[in-house]
Amino acid sequence: MVYVCPLCGRRFRTSGGFILHVRTFHRDSLVYGDFCLLCRRGFNGYRGLVNHLVTMARRGDCLHLLAYYLVTGRFNRVDDHRIEALRKCYWVGE
Numbered sequence: 001m002v003y004v005c006p007l008c009g010r011r012f013r014t015s016g017g018f019i020l021h022v023r024t025f026h027r028d029s030l031v032y033g034d035f036c037l038l039c040r041r042g043f044n045g046y047r048g049l050v051n052h053l054v055t056m057a058r059r060g061d062c063l064h065l066l067a068y069y070l071v072t073g074r075f076n077r078v079d080d081h082r083i084e085a086l087r088k089c090y091w092v093g094e
């Protein structure tokens with residue numbers, strides 16, 4: 001499995017390397033505090049933000065899914081087949 005950064009195109013062999021890269025270089029373009037920078041919407045607390053990210057991710061929005069993993073630190077679930085939206089995301093290639 002190959003992880004392609006949707007923001008700069010860099011490729012990674014492991015989810016750990018990929019998430020570290022996104023966290024280091026792109027975090028500021030996804031979320032800021034309780035603010036979703038993708039929609040330019042603010043939320044009332046961490047839970048509100050996470051609910052928003054999950055809702056958008058379930059609709060198949062890959063950048064919101066990425067932000068969700070960043071915020072919750074649950075990116076190791078990237079291989080979880082139960083997360084249907086993830087299968088469609090272009091940063092996860094074969």
Ligand SMILES: [Zn+2]
Pocket residue numbers: 005006007008009010021022025026
């Ligand atoms: Zn990148």
Ligand SMILES: [Zn+2]
Pocket residue numbers: 036037038039040041052056064
């Ligand atoms: Zn958003």
